[in-house]
Amino acid sequence: MTETIGIQLVSYSGAMGLILLGIFALVNYEHLIRVIFGLILLEAGVNLFLITLAYRADAVAPIMIEGQTAAMVDPIPHALVLTAIVIGVAVQALALALVIKTYQKYGTLNTRILAQRIAEESGTRMIEGIPTEVKKV
Amino acid sequence: MNAIWLVVLPLLGAFLLPLVYRENIKLRIGIGPFVLGLNLIIAVMIWFDVAANGAHTIVMGGFPAPLGIIFYVDQLALLFVIMVILGTLILWLGKEKDYIGYIQEETLLLLIVGGSCGLVLSGDLFNIYVFYEIVAVSSYGLAASRGSYAASVRFLILGAFGSSLLLLGIALIYAVTGTLNLAHLAVLAPQSLQGIVGVTAFVFIIIGLGVKAELFPVNTWVPEVYTTAPARISALLGGIVSKLALLVILRLLITLYESSAAHLLLLTLGVLGVITGELAAMRATHLRQMLAYSSIGQLGLVAIAFSIPGPAGIIAGTALALHHAIVKPALFMLTKAWGKQLSDLAGASKVSLLSSLLFLVFALSLIGIPPLPGFWAKFLLLKGALETNIAAYQMAIAVVLIATVIETTYFMRIVRLMFQEELKKTSTLKAPALQELMPACVFLAILLISVFAIKPMGTHLNTLAISAADKSVYIDQTFDKTLFP
Amino acid sequence: MTVFSGVIFTIGLGVLLIAVMKSLILEQVLTGGIGSIILEQAPTEVGSANIVSSVLLAYRGLDTLGELTVLFVAATAIGLVLGQRSPDTKHDSEAGFILRSAADLLFPFMIMLGAYIILHGHITPGGGFQGGAILAAAFFIPILASPASPLNHKVSSLIEGLAGTAFILIGLFALVGKGYFLAPLFGTGDIGALFSAGSLPLLYLAVGLKVGSELAGLLARLQEV
Numbered sequence: 079m080t081e082t083i084g085i086q087l088v089s090y091s092g093a094m095g096l097i098l099l100g101i102f103a104l105v106n107y108e109h110l111i112r113v114i115f116g117l118i119l120l121e122a123g124v125n126l127f128l129i130t131l132a133y134r135a136d137a138v139a140p141i142m143i144e145g146q147t148a149a150m151v152d153p154i155p156h157a158l159v160l161t162a163i164v165i166g167v168a169v170q171a172l173a174l175a176l177v178i179k180t181y182q183k184y185g186t187l188n189t190r191i192l193a194q195r196i197a198e199e200s201g202t203r204m205i206e207g208i209p210t211e212v213k214k215v
Numbered sequence: 216m217n218a219i220w221l222v223v224l225p226l227l228g229a230f231l232l233p234l235v236y237r238e239n240i241k242l243r244i245g246i247g248p249f250v251l252g253l254n255l256i257i258a259v260m261i262w263f264d265v266a267a268n269g270a271h272t273i274v275m276g277g278f279p280a281p282l283g284i285i286f287y288v289d290q291l292a293l294l295f296v297i298m299v300i301l302g303t304l305i306l307w308l309g310k311e312k313d314y315i316g317y318i319q320e321e322t323l324l325l326l327i328v329g330g331s332c333g334l335v336l337s338g339d340l341f342n343i344y345v346f347y348e349i350v351a352v353s354s355y356g357l358a359a360s361r362g363s364y365a366a367s368v369r370f371l372i373l374g375a376f377g378s379s380l381l382l383l384g385i386a387l388i389y390a391v392t393g394t395l396n397l398a399h400l401a402v403l404a405p406q407s408l409q410g411i412v413g414v415t416a417f418v419f420i421i422i423g424l425g426v427k428a429e430l431f432p433v434n435t436w437v438p439e440v441y442t443t444a445p446a447r448i449s450a451l452l453g454g455i456v457s458k459l460a461l462l463v464i465l466r467l468l469i470t471l472y473e474s475s476a477a478h479l480l481l482l483t484l485g486v487l488g489v490i491t492g493e494l495a496a497m498r499a500t501h502l503r504q505m506l507a508y509s510s511i512g513q514l515g516l517v518a519i520a521f522s523i524p525g526p527a528g529i530i531a532g533t534a535l536a537l538h539h540a541i542v543k544p545a546l547f548m549l550t551k552a553w554g555k556q557l558s559d560l561a562g563a564s565k566v567s568l569l570s571s572l573l574f575l576v577f578a579l580s581l582i583g584i585p586p587l588p589g590f591w592a593k594f595l596l597l598k599g600a601l602e603t604n605i606a607a608y609q610m611a612i613a614v615v616l617i618a619t620v621i622e623t624t625y626f627m628r629i630v631r632l633m634f635q636e637e638l639k640k641t642s643t644l645k646a647p648a649l650q651e652l653m654p655a656c657v658f659l660a661i662l663l664i665s666v667f668a669i670k671p672m673g674t675h676l677n678t679l680a681i682s683a684a685d686k687s688v689y690i691d692q693t694f695d696k697t698l699f700p
Numbered sequence: 701m702t703v704f705s706g707v708i709f710t711i712g713l714g715v716l717l718i719a720v721m722k723s724l725i726l727e728q729v730l731t732g733g734i735g736s737i738i739l740e741q742a743p744t745e746v747g748s749a750n751i752v753s754s755v756l757l758a759y760r761g762l763d764t765l766g767e768l769t770v771l772f773v774a775a776t777a778i779g780l781v782l783g784q785r786s787p788d789t790k791h792d793s794e795a796g797f798i799l800r801s802a803a804d805l806l807f808p809f810m811i812m813l814g815a816y817i818i819l820h821g822h823i824t825p826g827g828g829f830q831g832g833a834i835l836a837a838a839f840f841i842p843i844l845a846s847p848a849s850p851l852n853h854k855v856s857s858l859i860e861g862l863a864g865t866a867f868i869l870i871g872l873f874a875l876v877g878k879g880y881f882l883a884p885l886f887g888t889g890d891i892g893a894l895f896s897a898g899s900l901p902l903l904y905l906a907v908g909l910k911v912g913s914e915l916a917g918l919l920a921r922l923q924e925v
Contacts (some may be wrong), residue, residue, distance in 0.1 A: 086725055094717045097383070098710055104376055105706035113372055120379045128386045132735075140751035141825060142743060142891060150751070152735030153742075155389070157755040158341055160829055161767045162382060164911070165348050168774035169375050171918050172355060175778040176368040178925050183364060189372075192365040193439070200442040201501050201556055219881040223868055226769055230864040233776075233857060275762045277880035281734050282741070284762045319780035326773050333766065345766035352770055356777025364781065390724055393733020415720050 089130040096123030110180070110187040114173050121166040128155045128162065216260050218273050218288045218336055221296060224254050225329030229322045236318050247321045248307055251328065255300045262293045270682060272338065272693045280694040281399040287338035287693060290675075291683040294533065295462055298540050299331045302455040309447050309548050309654040320360050327353040327456065334459050338693055340385045340395045343463055348378055350459065351427060354452050363443035370436040374426050377433060381423025387416035388471075398693035401470040401686055408471060417472050421464060421480065428460035429453075429514045431487040438495075441507035446551040449503065450654075453510045454544035458517065458536040465521045465532065470686055473524075479607055481522035486614050488515025493621040500557055503550050505625060506543065512618060513539045513581070519611050520596045527599035529680035534592040541665075542577045542589065545658035549574055552647035560629060562638030567646035571633045573655050578626040580662060583619060588665045591673075593619065747888025748822040748897035756827070757903045761871065761882035768864055768907065771914050775860070782921055792847040803845035810838035818908035822897040828904040832911025839916040843923060851920035856913040863910035870899055870906070 096119050103116025132155040138146065140153040181187055184195055228250035235246060265271070270289035274280070303324060310317075330349030337343050351374050359367035385395070392400055392407045400408070407413065426433045441449040468477060492512030499505035517539070520532035549570055553560060564571035580587035583594075596615065600608040638644070665672065682688055738759060739751060746754040756764055794800065814834035821827030843851055871882040878885070889896030 083725060090721045090725065094714070094721060097717065098714050100379075101376075101713060102706065102710045104372070105709060106703055110368065110372075117372065117375050117379070120376065124379050124383045124386065127383065128389075131386060131390050139825065140739065141823075142749045142751070150739055152733065153738060153751045153755045154395075154733075154735045154760075155386075156752045157760055157763075158386075158389075160752070160756060161341075161345065161760075161763050164767050164829060165345070165378075165770045167915075168771045169348075169352060169371070169378075171922065172352060172774045172777050172781075173368065173371050173375070175781045175922060175925075176355075176359060176364050176371060178922075179359075179364040179781055180368055183362075189369060192369065196363075196366050196439050196443060200439075200504070217875060217881065219875065223872065223881070226765070227865060227868050229769075229776075230772065230861045230868070234861045237854075273881075275881050276758050276874075277878060277883040278745070278759050282738060283759050316780045316783065319776050322776050323773065323780070326769065326776070330766075330769070333762075341760070342763055342766070345763050345770070348770050349766060349773055352773045352777065356773065356780055359777070359781050367781075387720065389733075393735065395734070399734075411723050412720050415716060
């Protein structure tokens with residue numbers, strides 16, 4: 079029993095740690111590539127959390143082999159994680175494509191500067207999050 | 216008719232569209248509208264079936280409720296399905312001449328419709344996440360379709376953050392209940408989801424879905440994307456797709472989280488959205504940006520309505536959502552030629568009287584001037600909030616009224632600019648092309664028809680809301696309690 | 701200031717997550733759930749030795765369709781964002797002789813491995829996604845070795861569209877025949893045999909081809925920029 083809790087504790091802590099690291103990176107960094115790394119960490123943490131849910135003490139992978147009688151782990155989180163991983167890959171690929179194009183167009187990947195550039199281009203200026211009158215030349 | 220066609224048909228269309236275009240370029244005008252039209256017919260057929268026989272469920276793969284995925288088909292979901300399909304079809308009229316990437320854009324439009332239909336019909340939490348991702352990823356792509364990469368990548372990061380939180384919330388719910396089916400969860404919720412895990416899961420889910428629903432803390436992408444994306448895309452995302460996430464939140468509130476704390480959380484987010492959205496809209500200097508902030512405010516109103524427990528909230532929320540889905544896309548379509556600084560709009564009525572009048576009518580309806588439908592939607596909201604007899608909702612009434620005053624200020628400021636100011640000599644204002652005005656005219660027709668059909672629509676909404684608000688109907692329809700106690 | 705508030709936010713979230721974790725480990729000992737029912741029923745209902753495959757393609761087949769769609773959406777959006785490659789842009793220089801020969805040498809083996817994993821997805825760990833990823837790698841490694849010979853996007857997008865259509869058509873076929881979308885067809889067969897589990901291997905083939913062509917197309921397009 080204690081061993082089970084030990085394994086679960088390590089796995090859960092790993093998942094929570096990855097999630098927190100990811101969110102920390104998302105909140106604090108301004109460089110887009112770092113932010114995307116944060117996203118990847120966050121997704122990895124959530125996936126690890128899902129996998130941990132499937133864990134049962136002394137259980138084997140849910141694949142039937144002749145003569146095997148041991149209990150099997152919960153198959154549903156495994157299927158969910160497979161789906162979530164592929165979705166994550168798709169989103170990351172799109173993010174990288176957008177980053178490439180953004181860099182080609184603006185020459186910077188700093189989100190704060192990018193926000194200013196967007197506002198300048200569209201004719202809306204943001205000061206501390208609130209739009210103000212744009213001075214006419 | 217099986218409701219799965221509503222999802223499968225657009226997906227099939229989207230998978231085959233690039234191949235067909237490559238082989239035969241002449242077919243390109245027809246395919247998208249044809250698929251959507253067919254989908255609309257199917258949706259209306261199912262609507263009449265459900266209206267006659269009551270809500271039913273569709274079982275995927277023949278596995279009964281908690282094991283497999285189910286679609287729960289009721290009138291509330293179908294109303295939003297019809298709204299999405301019809302809205303996309305009308306916006307298709309505003310398509311520009313061919314440009315680079317139009318094949319991909321049309322594919323994405325079909326995919327977003329398919330994903331939206333699945334999102335509102337699905338009765339399985341993880342399936343909701345998958346369809347939400349289809350909708351979200353297509354909107355990142357559509358937002359970037361005309362070179363606004365920076366706004367789109369910032370949108371994507373916030374959206375992916377939200378999706379991860381949504382998935383984490385779903386995982387937490389699975390951890391404490393061992394099931395993903397909404398009806399099964401509704402049975403288990405009173406025991407299992409009241410603890411810290413269940414509440415945390417709800418907060419994560421509401422923040423995750425809130426990114427698309429433009430809820431208060433996670434809506435910073437809204438003004439950037441809507442000012443830089445093409446008008447048609449802003450109209451689709453801001454006017455139509457954003458409500459679907461709110462509908463999912465409503466479903467969760469009905470089935471899983473009946474406690475008043477959960478309702479009050481949504482109410483708070485809605486009130487904050489209304490206040491921040493309307494105040495920012497008043498200070499906006501750019502027409503598109505103003506409409507974007509105003510859509511945050513309007514979705515806040517829908518969130519307030521959905522947070523009112525019982526059928527009254529559903530009636531008001533649905534009415535507000537449908538009304539906004541008619542008015543906001545039309546306003547966004549008008550900005551295609553005029554979406555610049557507000558001061559440039561001086562004397563616009565002399566350039567194009569028709570579009571100025573269209574703007575006036577839509578603005579009046581959005582503010583809520585009787586007899587336009589916007590008045591009735593807001594009236595239902597106030598009535599529903601009054602009847603709750605809970606202090607928080609009474610406070611929300613005050614916020615809604617103040618927001619209405621602010622809305623009047625900023626919309627009437629523009630109307631005054633358009634009609635009373637003289638045209639500037641240096642003005643570069645051009646009259647919008649007829650093609651661009653067509654969607655707005657169709658939306659106007661729908662708006663005017665609904666003025667005369669207020670009464671029957673009200674009774675329909677009433678019956679629809681009463682059956683949608685009843686959790687036991689949902690459970691009995693999807694889930695055989697004798698099989699899984 | 702923003703860094704400070706970010707740290708506070710993360711710490712607060714951390715405390716919340718630790719409380720959740722404590723409650724999950726110590727208080728909630730879940731017995732049952734739909735997972736255990738599926739473990740019991742899947743062998744007779746679906747007949748695939750790999751129960752994760754049964755969940756993925758039979759019980760939650762719609763999720764898999766949705767997931768393929770997300771991949772397709774991302775590929776389409778990337779096509780929209782990156783646009784067509786102009787023919788006169790410069791390629792990266794060729795890799796050395798050893799790398800190129802190794803890539804050519806690996807190609808047939810990786811195709812074989814990918815096909816094996818896809819076709820045995822219902823009886824062993826593996827399946828359409830894993831096999832598809834290997835297929836994509838098989839096509840992408842030669843591109844890395846010699847960038848001047850790019851992937852044929854026409855062929856890859858053709859396979860992409862047709863495989864996705866095939867998945868839906870199998871589902872619709874079940875809808876017409878059995879009344880349920882994506883219901884398993886053709887009986888269960890002997891559990892553990894290659895030709896078992898009804899329509900699952902066909903669905904996995906569609907998934908594998910779609911994932912393979914989609915990932916290869918994605919990687920190649922990102923590499924071409």
